Amino acid sequence: MSTKKLWGGRFQAQAETWVDEFGASISFDQLMVDEDIEGSLAHVKMLKKTKILPAEDCDKIAAGLEELQQELHEGKLHFTVENEDIHMNIESILTDKIGPVAGKLHTGRSRNDQVATDFHLYVKNRLPQIINEIETIQKTLVKLADENVETIMPGYTHLQHAQPISYGHYLMAYYSMFKRDVERFKFNMKHTDISPLGAAALAGTTFPIDREFTAKELDFSEVYSNSLDAVSDRDFALEFLSNASILMMHLSRFCEEISMWVSYEFNYLELSDKYTTGSSIMPQKKNPDMAELVRGKSGRVYGHLLGLLSTMKSLPLAYNKDLQEDKEGTFDTVKTLLPALKVFNGMVSTLKVKKDNMRHATENDFSNATELADYLATKGIPFREAHGIVGQLVLQGLQTHKNLQDISMDEFKEISPKIEEDVYEVLKPEVAVERRNSLGGTGFTSVRNQIKAAKAQLNMD
Numbered sequence: 001m002s003t004k005k006l007w008g009g010r011f012q013a014q015a016e017t018w019v020d021e022f023g024a025s026i027s028f029d030q031l032m033v034d035e036d037i038e039g040s041l042a043h044v045k046m047l048k049k050t051k052i053l054p055a056e057d058c059d060k061i062a063a064g065l066e067e068l069q070q071e072l073h074e075g076k077l078h079f080t081v082e083n084e085d086i087h088m089n090i091e092s093i094l095t096d097k098i099g100p101v102a103g104k105l106h107t108g109r110s111r112n113d114q115v116a117t118d119f120h121l122y123v124k125n126r127l128p129q130i131i132n133e134i135e136t137i138q139k140t141l142v143k144l145a146d147e148n149v150e151t152i153m154p155g156y157t158h159l160q161h162a163q164p165i166s167y168g169h170y171l172m173a174y175y176s177m178f179k180r181d182v183e184r185f186k187f188n189m190k191h192t193d194i195s196p197l198g199a200a201a202l203a204g205t206t207f208p209i210d211r212e213f214t215a216k217e218l219d220f221s222e223v224y225s226n227s228l229d230a231v232s233d234r235d236f237a238l239e240f241l242s243n244a245s246i247l248m249m250h251l252s253r254f255c256e257e258i259s260m261w262v263s264y265e266f267n268y269l270e271l272s273d274k275y276t277t278g279s280s281i282m283p284q285k286k287n288p289d290m291a292e293l294v295r296g297k298s299g300r301v302y303g304h305l306l307g308l309l310s311t312m313k314s315l316p317l318a319y320n321k322d323l324q325e326d327k328e329g330t331f332d333t334v335k336t337l338l339p340a341l342k343v344f345n346g347m348v349s350t351l352k353v354k355k356d357n358m359r360h361a362t363e364n365d366f367s368n369a370t371e372l373a374d375y376l377a378t379k380g381i382p383f384r385e386a387h388g389i390v391g392q393l394v395l396q397g398l399q400t401h402k403n404l405q406d407i408s409m410d411e412f413k414e415i416s417p418k419i420e421e422d423v424y425e426v427l428k429p430e431v432a433v434e435r436r437n438s439l440g441g442t443g444f445t446s447v448r449n450q451i452k453a454a455k456a457q458l459n460m461d
Helices: 017-023 026-049 055-073 086-098 100-106 111-146 167-192 211-217 227-232 235-261 289-312 321-349 355-360 369-378 383-400 409-415 429-434 444-457
Strands: 152-157 160-166
Touching: 026 055, 026 086, 026 100, 026 111, 026 211, 026 321, 055 086, 055 100, 086 100, 086 111, 111 167, 111 227, 111 235, 111 321, 111 444, 152 167, 152 355, 152 429, 160 167, 160 429, 167 235, 167 444, 235 289, 235 321, 289 321, 369 383
Parallel strands: none
Antiparallel strands: 152 160
8 A cells, every 4th residue: 555645656654744744845845836836837838749748638737737826826725744845735736626637747857857947936036026126225325325425424444544535435335246246146047047847857758858848938048958967956046145145245234334323423324213223221222223133134144055055065966855955045035135125225215314423523533644645745755754754743643632634834844845735725534535536436526427337337317
């Protein structure tokens, strides 16, 4: 007596319920139900085209699958652990609906190429959504940068005041990071846009299938050229998780700075009440919780990447049950990433820039020290010597609480008689920023050129 499983012909004993639950994937792979039905429809159309199955059978199967699609959208489909995964659940429900002819659907394919196809489609269908959300953030950043080209702030290295920069320039740095993220996800599309369907279990099939036909039906650009690779490849998922991890890292860096800059110590920004929370005990608190959550969730996505890398590192060809572990992390990454991008965009699009506070922070520091060193170099003093001179002036300023712009002309003349009154203009933060118009620099003209190029790239004009 065989078991009740669809694959149970050679089995005499049936697993206990808890073992079934351990081995089942339906709790999470039901997220691919749309893709599973879509793949089956393409497969049965191919079986009809190639006359592997009678047209009457194929039409009946296709009609049943289309009914399942309708019931799915009406919320009427229900799945069981006993049927293990989404593929067996759909086949079982289809059998109940149209009878034994449903069993012919699996002709010329295996669950191995079926699940690979579903997974490719799942990632392929979600990559455009992610790219769209990133580009929405880019547009928000470009708009904010355009409004803040001449907003002056301290630029940092080692989290110490380094040189004054344009806040618009700062924002365009993140625009560039997100641009690379978009490029990575678009490249990810290339390796996702390949059809495994028809590779069967691992060795192909003896049936005269047409893999190019099913690939076209499913809008895949090409098919896997090797059946072993087709069912065992998860590089596209690893690329997705890697790209997602880099994207989350960029979001996290920005959120780290937001968390600092809304503090009393910096007070450069203020977040909308819509993206902050209060304290249960301290009435004055306005916490940047959404920024902190985006920052925190980066570790969650990193973990999924490491998890799949660890799963894949020792797998022999071709399919192994370990590959069931490829999906939960990927699904959770999509579930994490899309809301994080939406929240981030909402947070940045509604923040208030405290321009006066940013500029004031550049007036009582020594971030104009490089300007003075450059100025001395233009007067014929070797830059290394000028660097040392300004370093000594900074030390004296720290000891006497005097900024570089407060040094008298007589004191400057002691350094070099070539120094003129124009040195005070050079030391102004806005002048220091405005003059740095080398390609990619923080000068106002340079930043406007960056914004112009970004608007063209995003079709914002």
